[in-house]
Amino acid sequence: xxxxxxxxxxxxxxxxxxxxxxxxxxxxxxxPDMLQDICVADYKSLQGPLRLNGFPCxxxxxxxxxxxxxNVLATPGNTGNAVGSAVTSANVxxxxxxxxxxxxxxxxxYAPWGVNPLHVHPRATEVIFVxxxxxxxxxxxxxxxxxxxxxxxxxxxxxxxxxxxxxxxNGGGPAAVLSAFDSQLPGTQPVAxxxxxxxxxxxxxxxxxxxxxxxxxxxxxxxxxxxx
Numbered sequence: 001x002x003x004x005x006x007x008x009x010x011x012x013x014x015x016x017x018x019x020x021x022x023x024x025x026x027x028x029x030x031x032p033d034m035l036q037d038i039c040v041a042d043y044k045s046l047q048g049p050l051r052l053n054g055f056p057c058x059x060x061x062x063x064x065x066x067x068x069x070x071n072v073l074a075t076p077g078n079t080g081n082a083v084g085s086a087v088t089s090a091n092v093x094x095x096x097x098x099x100x101x102x103x104x105x106x107x108x109x110y111a112p113w114g115v116n117p118l119h120v121h122p123r124a125t126e127v128i129f130v131x132x133x134x135x136x137x138x139x140x141x142x143x144x145x146x147x148x149x150x151x152x153x154x155x156x157x158x159x160x161x162x163x164x165x166x167x168x169x170n171g172g173g174p175a176a177v178l179s180a181f182d183s184q185l186p187g188t189q190p191v192a193x194x195x196x197x198x199x200x201x202x203x204x205x206x207x208x209x210x211x212x213x214x215x216x217x218x219x220x221x222x223x224x225x226x227x228x
Contacts, residue, residue: 084114133175
């Protein structure tokens with residue numbers, strides 16, 4: 001079971017996933033290069049008027065080892081939802097020591113036959129390492145070509161930056177992966193929610209013409225994605 005995976009296994013898989021992200025050339029990184037050894041995110045600064053592309057740095061004397069530590073990935077996510085999956089992220093918003101380092105990692109848990117629905121990461125390439133189970137995965141290029149295959153425990157698959165992709169547990173037991181990103185905050189934009197759950201809403205006639213369906217069906221789909 002996912003919740004019985006040893007801490008040592010998670011640590012080893014985490015290291016492997018992050019190493020895969022770090023092996024990409026610096027010129028391809030999703031974030032700009034850092035200009036100092038560390039720049040731990042100072043969340044309190046966001047309460048003031050200053051706004052940056054990222055986070056300001058804590059003063060060095062206020063930095064501790066805990067700024068570089070998190071146990072957020074140790075607990076499986078709750079997959080009891082409509083899609084049967086849960087994403088737990090360790091990005092700069094959860095782990096301040098990642099600020100300016102250009103990497104982050106997430107854990108994705110899947111119920112039997114659960115799906116991580118179609119989505120994009122606008123700021124990062126994603127590399128998944130399968131911890132448990134077997135998944136059908138794929139991404140679609142700008143030429144509308146689907147690249148898809150099955151990946152099993154111990155295997156790796158890459159989703160290029162900005163392309164629509166998905167994962168689906170293809171078995172009757174739980175599955176889990178670790179995802180490494182070449183960005184401290186890769187961003188996630190679910191396709192269905194972006195189109196049918198935007199606020200203010202995308203006009204119904206625009207969606208109807210885009211999908212070549214009638215407006216009543218668009219409204220029915222919108223009802224399943226109330227704006228957050």
